Amino acid sequence: MLNRIVTTTISRDAADQRKRVLQLFREAMRAAPDILEMYRMPYPVWKMRQRIREEFTKHSAVQNPQVVDILLFKGRNELIETLDQWKQDDHVQRFFPNNTYDQPERKVRPFEDDNGRGKRIGGSSEFLAQFYEGNTERKDKSIDYA
Numbered sequence: 091m092l093n094r095i096v097t098t099t100i101s102r103d104a105a106d107q108r109k110r111v112l113q114l115f116r117e118a119m120r121a122a123p124d125i126l127e128m129y130r131m132p133y134p135v136w137k138m139r140q141r142i143r144e145e146f147t148k149h150s151a152v153q154n155p156q157v158v159d160i161l162l163f164k165g166r167n168e169l170i171e172t173l174d175q176w177k178q179d180d181h182v183q184r185f186f187p188n189n190t191y192d193q194p195e196r197k198v199r200p201f202e203d204d205n206g207r208g209k210r211i212g213g214s215s216e217f218l219a220q221f222y223e224g225n226t227e228r229k230d231k232s233i234d235y236a
Contacts, residue, residue, distance in 0.1 A: 100159055107158055111146075114165050118142045125172055129182045141185060
């Protein structure tokens with residue numbers, strides 16, 4: 091959804107600002123299950139919502155209306171980037187403290203070993219594996235290419 095535009099809005103008064111903060115809070119709470127599913131995170135929904143609530147309460151003491159408007163802009167921007175999947179899994183994981191997230195197991199392609207290198211099955215793949223490692227001497231010297 092590249093047609094969404096996030097604009098910085100200057101609040102008219104404290105009531106308007108409060109309304110916008112609550113609106114962002116509700117949108118973030120509603121998006122929590124979708125975020126967990128999109129990024130395949132092994133947390134329950136309540137934990138994600140608790141973390142969102144912590145972020146909002148961390149900034150609840152801010153009184154300056156201009157700072158609140160900036161925080162609203164940043165919060166909405168973060169939410170949109172997360173929902174549009176402009177972030178990697180570990181970017182969203184940084185939202186949770188103490189790095190409690192276990193990375194999903196890396197899917198290995200059939201022709202790769204666990205480190206992402208080509209398997210040494212034999213034939214040309216063995217030659218390519220040796221070639222990539224810098225060993226260009228052929229073991230079978232009986233073949234004459236002249």
